[in-house]
Amino acid sequence: MxxxxxxxxxxxxxxxxxxxxxxxGMIFYATRHGMTAxxxxxxxxxxxxxxxxxxxxxxxxxxxxxxxxxxxxxxWIALTDRxxxxxxxxxxxxxxxxxxxxxxxxxxx
Amino acid sequence: MMLRFIKHRGSVxxxxxxxxxxxxxxxxxxxxxxxxxxxxxxEGEAKLDTFLHWSSQPLVKAxxxxxxxxxxxxxxxGLRILLVEAFPWSSGQKxxxxxxxxxxxxAAIVFLTRVF
Amino acid sequence: xxxxxxxxxxxxxxxxxxxxxxxGRYETYTVPRRDNQTVLDIVTFVQRYVDxxxxxxxxxxxxxxxxxxxxxxxxxxxxxxxxxxxxxSDGRLEIGPLDNLPVIKDLATDMTAFFEKWxxxxxxxxxxxxxxxxxxxxMPESPARQAANAAIECINCGVCYxxxxxxxxNGNYLGPAALTRAFTLVNDIxxxxxxxxxxxxxxxxxxxxxxSHQSCQELCPQSLNPTxxxxxxxxxxTTAYLKGEITP
Numbered sequence: 370m371x372x373x374x375x376x377x378x379x380x381x382x383x384x385x386x387x388x389x390x391x392x393x394g395m396i397f398y399a400t401r402h403g404m405t406a407x408x409x410x411x412x413x414x415x416x417x418x419x420x421x422x423x424x425x426x427x428x429x430x431x432x433x434x435x436x437x438x439x440x441x442x443x444x445w446i447a448l449t450d451r452x453x454x455x456x457x458x459x460x461x462x463x464x465x466x467x468x469x470x471x472x473x474x475x476x477x478x
Numbered sequence: 479m480m481l482r483f484i485k486h487r488g489s490v491x492x493x494x495x496x497x498x499x500x501x502x503x504x505x506x507x508x509x510x511x512x513x514x515x516x517x518x519x520x521e522g523e524a525k526l527d528t529f530l531h532w533s534s535q536p537l538v539k540a541x542x543x544x545x546x547x548x549x550x551x552x553x554x555x556g557l558r559i560l561l562v563e564a565f566p567w568s569s570g571q572k573x574x575x576x577x578x579x580x581x582x583x584x585a586a587i588v589f590l591t592r593v594f
Numbered sequence: 595x596x597x598x599x600x601x602x603x604x605x606x607x608x609x610x611x612x613x614x615x616x617x618g619r620y621e622t623y624t625v626p627r628r629d630n631q632t633v634l635d636i637v638t639f640v641q642r643y644v645d646x647x648x649x650x651x652x653x654x655x656x657x658x659x660x661x662x663x664x665x666x667x668x669x670x671x672x673x674x675x676x677x678x679x680x681x682x683s684d685g686r687l688e689i690g691p692l693d694n695l696p697v698i699k700d701l702a703t704d705m706t707a708f709f710e711k712w713x714x715x716x717x718x719x720x721x722x723x724x725x726x727x728x729x730x731x732x733m734p735e736s737p738a739r740q741a742a743n744a745a746i747e748c749i750n751c752g753v754c755y756x757x758x759x760x761x762x763x764n765g766n767y768l769g770p771a772a773l774t775r776a777f778t779l780v781n782d783i784x785x786x787x788x789x790x791x792x793x794x795x796x797x798x799x800x801x802x803x804x805x806s807h808q809s810c811q812e813l814c815p816q817s818l819n820p821t822x823x824x825x826x827x828x829x830x831x832t833t834a835y836l837k838g839e840i841t842p
Contacts, residue, residue, distance in 0.1 A: 371842035372835045375802035375828070382556050389553055396546070434506045441503060444763035464509060471516035491808045562806050563825045
C-alpha cells in the first residue's frame with residue numbers, strides 16, 4: 370500500500386459516506402412501506418438522478434473494495450504484489466460490470 | 479496456541495480493526511450477489527418480485543439485518559480510521575470504537591424491528 | 595496467624611523456555627520463587643544454575659537499553675522490568691523469543707531486519723550545518739519540537755515490531771519503530787533529508803500500510819505512540835503527494 374492507493378481508498382471511502390447514508394435511509398423507507406418491485410422500479414426507471422447516484426456509488430465501491438481485497442490478498446493469503454494486484458483488478462472489474470448492469474436494470478425501462 | 483495469539487491482541491481497538499476487515503470481506507462477497515439480484519429486474523418486474531417475495535422469509539430478513547449491521551459497522555470502523563489518520567489525537571479512542579459497535583447494533587435492531 | 599501460615603505464595607515456579615531455533619520446543623524448568631523477582635532474574639537463574647546452554651540477551655538490567663526483550667506469556671516485554679508477580683498465571687510462565695524476527699537460538703533473535711528497515715525509512719539525521727556554523731536555535735515549545743520529543747525516546751527494543759500484526763502479515767512493512775524515528779526527523783528543523791524521507795515512507799510498505807491496531811502504542815514500555823506518529827506521516831505524505839513533491 371503506497372500513498373497513491375491509500376488516497377484512492379480513503380478518498381472513495383469518504384465520498385461514499387453520504388451515499389451510504391442515503392442508501393440506508395432508502396432501505397428503511399422501502400421496507401417500512403412494504404414496497405414491491407413494481408413500486409421500486411416505477412421510481413427508478415427513466416430517472417437520471419438514480420442513474421447518476423447509483424452509477425457513482427457502484428464505481429466508488431468497486432475501487433474501494435478492490436483495494437481492500439488487495440490488502441487482504443497480500444496480508445492474509447500471502448500473494449505477491451503482482452498476483453494480488455491482478456486479483457484485485459479482476460475483482461474490481463467484476464464488481465463494476467455487475468454493478469453497472471444492475472443500475473441499468475433498474476433505470477432503463 | 480490460538481489463545482496465546484489473541485492474548486495481547488485483545489484490545490478494543492484491535493477487535494475494531496479485525497471486525498472492520500472481516501465486515502469488509504463479507505460485504506465484498508455479498509455485493510456481487512446483491513448486484514445479480516437487482517439485475518433480475520432486467521428480465522422484468524415479475525422476476526424481481528419473485529425474488530423480493532422469497533426475501534420476505536424470516537431467515538432472509540435476519541440475513542439482511544446482518545448485512546445492514548455489516549455495512550454500518552464497516553462504515554463506522556472506516557470512520558474511526560479516517561478520524562485517527564486525519565487529526566492529531568493524543569491517545570487511544572476506545573470510547574469511539576465502542577460507540578461505533580453500539581451504533582451498528584442499534585441500526586441492525588432498528589432494521590429488524592421495522593421489517594418483522 | 596503468622597504470615598507464613600496464611601501466605602499462599604508458592605516457593606517454586608514452573609517456567610517454559612523456548613529452546614532451539616525456528617524449530618524447537620518449550621522446555622520446562624523449576625526455579626525458586628522469590629519476592630521482587632523479574633522475568634530476567636528467572637532466565638538468568640536457569641542459565642547459571644540449571645542449564646548453561648540457554649542463550650539469551652541482556653545488558654543493563656535496569657530498563658534503559660532494551661536488550662532483554664522477550665515474549666512473556668504471549669506479550670513482548672522488557673524482561674528486566676517485568677515483575678513475575680504481574681505476569682505469572684497459575685504459577686506458570688512461558689518465555690519465548692520476540693515474534694516477527696528470525697530466532698538465532700533460544701531467546702535471542704536476529705534484529706538485522708529491524709535495523710535495516712530503520713535505514714530504509716531514512717531514520718537517519720541528515721545535517722545541514724558544519725561545526726563552524728552557529729548552533730541552530732530550537733525552541734522546545736514549538737509544535738514540531740514537542741511532536742518530535744514525544745516520540746524521541748525510542749531505544750530500539752523491538753517490542754512494537756514484535757507486537758505489530760502488520761509486520762507479521764506484510765514483509766515489506768517498515769514497522770512502527772522505524773516510522774516513528776522518521777517522524778521525529780521530519781519534525782527536526784535542522785534536518786535536510788525530508789524529501790527523500792517522505793518518499794521512503796510513502797512507498798510500498800511505508801506508513802500507509804499501518805492499520806492503526808495500536809498494539810505498538812499499547813505495549814511500548816516507553817509510552818510512545820507510534821500509531822499517532824504514523825498517522826502524522828500519512829498526513830504529511832498525502833499533502834506532499836498532492837503537491838507533487840513525491841512520487842510513489
